[in-house]
Amino acid sequence: xxxxxxxxxxxxxxxxxxxxxxxxxxxxxxxxxxxxxxxxxxxxxxxxxxxxxxxxxxxxxxxxxxxxxxxxxxxxxxxxxxxxxxxxxxxxxxxxxxxxxxxxxxxxxxxxxxxxxxxxxxxxxxxxxxxxxxxxxxxxxxxxxxxxxxxxxxxxxxxxxxxxxxxxxxxxxxxxxxxxxxxxxxxxxxxxxxxxxxxxxxxx
Numbered sequence: 001x002x003x004x005x006x007x008x009x010x011x012x013x014x015x016x017x018x019x020x021x022x023x024x025x026x027x028x029x030x031x032x033x034x035x036x037x038x039x040x041x042x043x044x045x046x047x048x049x050x051x052x053x054x055x056x057x058x059x060x061x062x063x064x065x066x067x068x069x070x071x072x073x074x075x076x077x078x079x080x081x082x083x084x085x086x087x088x089x090x091x092x093x094x095x096x097x098x099x100x101x102x103x104x105x106x107x108x109x110x111x112x113x114x115x116x117x118x119x120x121x122x123x124x125x126x127x128x129x130x131x132x133x134x135x136x137x138x139x140x141x142x143x144x145x146x147x148x149x150x151x152x153x154x155x156x157x158x159x160x161x162x163x164x165x166x167x168x169x170x171x172x173x174x175x176x177x178x179x180x181x182x183x184x185x186x187x188x189x190x191x192x193x194x195x196x197x198x199x200x201x202x203x204x
Contacts, residue, residue, distance in 0.1 A: 015165035071107035080191035086184035087177035
């Protein structure tokens with residue numbers, strides 16, 4: 001997380017809403033030979049106390065969960081390079097704007113019997129975003145094929161103990177510089193979801 005407090009004004013509800021909407025992050029735990037990292041889709045409980053996900057059984061993180069492990073789930077959003085020319089100010093330097101939320105807590109392996117229910121709930125959340133498409137249902141999968149699939153993946157759950165978000169949107173500049181950078185970024189910026197980031201900068 002960026003150390004400047006001006007970028008940390010979002011409260012827990014805003015950070016959780018961002019993470020819930022993104023639904024995809026980088027999960028990391030400390031392994032015996034160094035950090036273990038996996039890119040995972042996830043869902044959050046209604047109260048934001050838990051993140052649930054599944055891993056391929058052979059994933060090194062899954063193998064490390066003989067006992068619960070301290071973990072971080074890093075969720076990133078829009079980002080872009082910011083040219084100092086966009087501020088309309090002298091003596092500026094380049095930077096990079098972005099949004100990121102870190103969820104920290106204890107990650108545990110859940111019983112295999114919970115895998116089917118988790119898959120149903122995860123797919124319901126993601127399919128719900130595709131309406132009016134008819135949602136995919138697990139019943140569409142042959143039971144034998146489904147049983148084989150479920151043996152290959154394991155359910156995991158992380159108890160969320162701390163939430164931290166960085167919304168680096170040029171809040172450290174005067175309004176005219178921030179808005180000028182947002183306009184130039186929308187037209188010329190590069191990175192992920194540049195126009196969305198520019199919109200966030202306009203409202204910062």
